[in-house]
Amino acid sequence: MLAGSVQTRHDLLQGAQILVNQVGYHPATPKQAVLALAPGTAAGIRPGWTPTLQIVRADDGQVVWEGTMAGPSEDRLVSGDTLYRADFTSLTAPGRYVAQVVGGPRSPEFAIGPVYRDVLYAAARSYYLQRCGVAIDDPITGVSHALDHHEDGYVLVDDPFYRAGTRLEATGGWHDAGDYGKYVTTTAVTAAQLLKAYELYPQAFADGQLHLPESGNGVPDILDEVRWGLEWLFRMQRPDGAVYHKLAGLRWPGMIRPEQDVQRRYVYRITTQDTAKAAAAWAMAARIFAPFDAAFARKALAAAEQAWRFLAASGPILDYPAEDNSGSGPYDDRDDADDRFWAAVELWVVTGRAEYHDYIARMARTGLPAYAPVSWVNPAALGYFDYVTLGQKGDPAIRARLVQRILEGARSVFQTYEQSGYGVPILAGSFHWGSNKEALAKGMLLLFAHHLEPRPEYERAALAQLDYVLGVNPLAKSYVTGLGSNPPRNPHHRLVKASGVMVPGLLVGGPNDHPQTKAIRPHMGPRGYADVTDSYETNEPAIDYNAPLVFVAAHFASL
Template sequence: MNKIFVNQVGFLPNSEKRAVLNFNAAKFQVIDANGESVFKGETTHFGTDEISGEDTYIADFSPIKNQGMYKILAGDVSSASFFVGDNAFGKLMEDVCKCFYYLRCGHGLDKKYAGKYYHDPCHVSKATVYGEDVPAVDVCGGWHDAGDYGRYSTAGAVAVAHLLYAIRFFPKLLDVEFDIPKVSCEKGLLPDILAEVKVELDFLMKMQREDGSVWHKVTTFSHAPFIMPEDDKEELYLFSVSSLATADIAAVFALAHSVYAIFDKSYGDLLLEKALKAYEWLEANPKPLLFKNAEGSNTGEYPENEDYSNRFWAAAALYEVTGEKKYYEDALKQKPLIEAYDKGDAFKEYTGNIFTCFGWADVAGLGALSVILNDDGSELHAFVENALIEEAERLVENASENGFGLCMKKNNFIWGSNMELLKYLMVLTVANEIKPAEKFVNTITAGIDYLLGCNSMDVSYVTGHGEKAFKNPHLRPTFAGKLEAWPGLVSGGPNTGLQDERAQSLPKDTAPMKCYIDHVDCYSLNEITIYWNSPLVFVLAGLL
């Protein structure tokens, strides 16, 4: 079928604006809301690439800058409508931020703020410490992690980190309001984004034991069926401590201190106290304490093969907020990070992976953000900045190899490919702060375009945004409540692994960009998570 793929949400006036056609049309035009032709142009033939399988033609309409609604017309084929204007991403940002509110666990959602998505209190019972004969623990609160009702320390810490680093780099995020309950602080009221993040921080504090260590997760023993959260009455378990969770919490509490202390000194000081306590436990327990699910349990495991990236992040974050040199020295002790740092050019590809990864499975990139914010003139600071710039250059090169200008390769279409994209856009966003370049901005723009509809599925991967936004996330409360998904959720996206039964109905030779089905059963393609939304907040904050 002949189609015109375009960002279905919108474009900033001065941004590069491109649509992609999968058919041969020499000419195209831009039509405004009145049906008037306001721009005419010729397409450029790119050709076929391996990630989309499409023979692509590019329609560049960057000269369109006046505010308004438009669509692309080529022959008798029309695109979805889109907006051009300074506030093209305003409502999108509000909805992406508010998703965290809808995922709150504990005391329920208020109809005043949640509307038809409200629910009664859930998961308020104390949690049994699995395998230990100790009293049950109150760990009520926080955010449901994903389409399930589990709550996970490492995943939660990373989502919070994306949001707080966004504030550190782009303070205008503090001005975004998205209709959630207000929270008082010493300086008056917390900005909405800090009020929402505090919900998760308060929960993560409950996950810390008295000795400073942190439980890896709290879940029922097995995933709940597709029921409302308040109907999930199974026993909650706190599963074992890990050095992964403890290091991530040390890092994110230190980071949070740097933001919250400005608004509420006592809360900021409490966060730093908890961060230091977690770090003291890490010092007393230098060997990795990794995590594996209890036998028979099928809730999220969030395993990692090492903890040096986590310890690096913790040391870098504490060095940034305390200035104490011992943390800088500890950061350099984390192997193979120090090996990469010492050997420089020989480890270009390797360091790009280590110092520019912003996901839950490898968090050294988050430590790199603390190093960059510190700007202490150290060799490590210069090295990390260079690693980010080099990775951004690689991503720009990737974008030149396909018709969509997408900075991904075939092997990046894995479970959560949209997060892979958003992590790359974070790299480009930070690189553009370090060394502003039009090529970085254009690659970010193309990535946002892809996410919002300029892809070979012709789908916006954010609910409620775009004429053809996906509608059926793997998400228990909306399915059980027989409701359309609330707006602003990011889908996991195309995944060549096809790990669920319905996904396996796709032909095995399907092009990577087309390995997607919008169906609630497709947990390997269409689940949502807090840490798929949070990097989008970071990237959009860079565009404010």
């Protein structure tokens, strides 16, 4: 009779999934498993039924934890799924485990241990594998390519300093995404978030090296990697301090290796949003590199101040001609106020000069930029946080306003998180390009507030974003290449496609309600994802996507 009962229950649970973070959990962090039944599959479950969850050791099947799952709850606002969940936080013994419902599905195998260091290592090391202008021959991953893009780049249009066709020395930097373009906008915001992760969580980067060519030089590996991006930004600065927008070819390259992309590549027009973002990132580098490389710190500060002099003498320059985007992304930010605010804060923090604080004070009187998840469109949250935490001699009234917005921003994110059955603070109809990045960037906002006023629920909600991108989602998908049992296997990534070798540690964009290819249907919410190469709107990684992944992973790796 018991066997028949179990079989009947298993039949009713056909199509159900047990969802876990497929990498695993730290012994000290909350741990939840979710039983998910897609719409229409829960009809046969009798009212009042409560599933029993077991956690078993992967090597011998021994049950080490058992409990009743709470539920059901219907995730009406995001997926429509019926969910049950169990909290097994009390299980702290390191090892490898599987979660199983009695008479129902089993989860992928996962670990309990220092797993967030593994996530941090993979996500941070991916930048090395995205380096441009250098041969890569990595024995750890097998990723390799010959020297690429060693003639970057040629000035596209006449400007006050260079005639069109003049070659500038602009090699280096990171390939931005699945293509081989290089963009100041994303490089600066990415570098800044990596710098901030190191500044707040240096202990997370202390135990392990990233196995870079520079490893062992007395500088933390993450800073050496950031330097690779910052050095390229120096090369994109014009003699008057302005910074060019991007470097790319006139045509999108095919799915070829980077050394096969031999078209002439151009340095595109300057913009003030790029100039301000670069200034802010350089100013951050000036303070964070100072204990390790004083000469580099001075160089970064000089570049930042030169950029600011250009900004102080110039109104907005935000021209993005459509013809400039035939072979690269536009990254057309139409407002530079948030970028200027951020630059002013970082320059004031590192120099203490009144000029920069006067600019901040004027913005406080006339209108502060919106406080939002850090992105290439609006990085002002970094300025908010650094003014509050590092600007000890600032204006108390300005500080109070910024603190208020940081805390209000976290409350808003948390309220949305609470409405989502999967704990992702994105509701149905709001899954846009880079939704995975948005989820993690909102996790950053929660952690910013947690630093100011520690609240365990904010930390738990931030952790839920790691869980979401690593498997606790309606597709039971890890969205990070090389991590988990069901990672992306066909990312929109030219080197991966051309070489057949996976670049691990890359976060792909994730579900998107607004497809641009035929890989998915529109308005599918958290199911609007396809693990196919052509689906660049859902399955392409990008350096700025990985930045909040590094930040959130660093917080929990520092435990």
